[in-house]
Amino acid sequence: MKKIIVAAVMCLGTAAFAQETTGTPEHPAPSAPSSRQMNGPSTGVEAQEVGPAIGDTAKKLVGADQAAKDKADAANKTGLWKEKDAFSLNGTVKAKDNDDVTLARMGTLPEVKLDVREQTKVTLDGKAVKASELPEGATVRAKFQLEGDDSVALELKATSPKK
Template sequence: MKKLIIAAVLCLGTTAFAQEPTGTPENPAPSAPSSRQHGRRSTGIEAQQVGPAIGDAAKSVVGAQTSKEAAAQTGVWKEKYAFDMEGTVKAKDKDDITLARKDTLPEVKLEVRDKTKVTLDDQPAKVSDLPEGANVRAKFQLEGDDSVALELKATSPKPKK
């Protein structure tokens, strides 16, 4: 009998919560809070416009930097917040380096900047000096959609016998 009562309560409770008072976007309920549905006055601002405007206003109030150059000048990316990874050099150019990782992990493209510390066999180097296949321990920081290399410690690949 207890099981039957519990099942009935669950079914009725689920049904009660499943009814959404505002309906769906395709078929809104008459009580949905929308100026178009009620004929009330409108501010002329859609909800999609409010979020970005609040974000921009908040950044200006707290003084958050929005450009990469300004962020680099203020030291936004710091080594204590960096992520670590290991890989081997697959490709490189002046502005970025691609590292292949072990097993099934995807390769990673890191953006290289003027402040990036690069060493090869514990000696200061440039990204262009790193040979393909060199083992690299990288510290990087996420900056928006970019992965920015803070430090690249490379060791020369061992010669094949």
């Protein structure tokens, strides 16, 4: 008898849950929120359109140089010019010009050719100079990053050779 009662309670309980009016997407329950309540009032502007519009307007107001900004943004996307991601090396100037510097390293380490760009910070004895002004034999502490197959110098700190 107990088994029959338990079975009846289980069936009735399951049937009671099945009768709950939750509705379906095609036929929502009367207590379900309306689409207007779910989506809110419409302003006619999508949220994803607001951010870019504000950014462009701000650039126009402050008069930002768009070409320089685009160049810097492209460099930042590749990770170039972020000193926290830079490699370091020490060497002496073997050859140089405005576009690159070749550094000889100690022992059996190979020479390194670093590309010098206009953003590269070049100093000699603490004074800003051009890469072509570095004397041969000057000791250099370089920070650089890799860009494809090129090693791009971020910073060259040189000290004059001892006489």
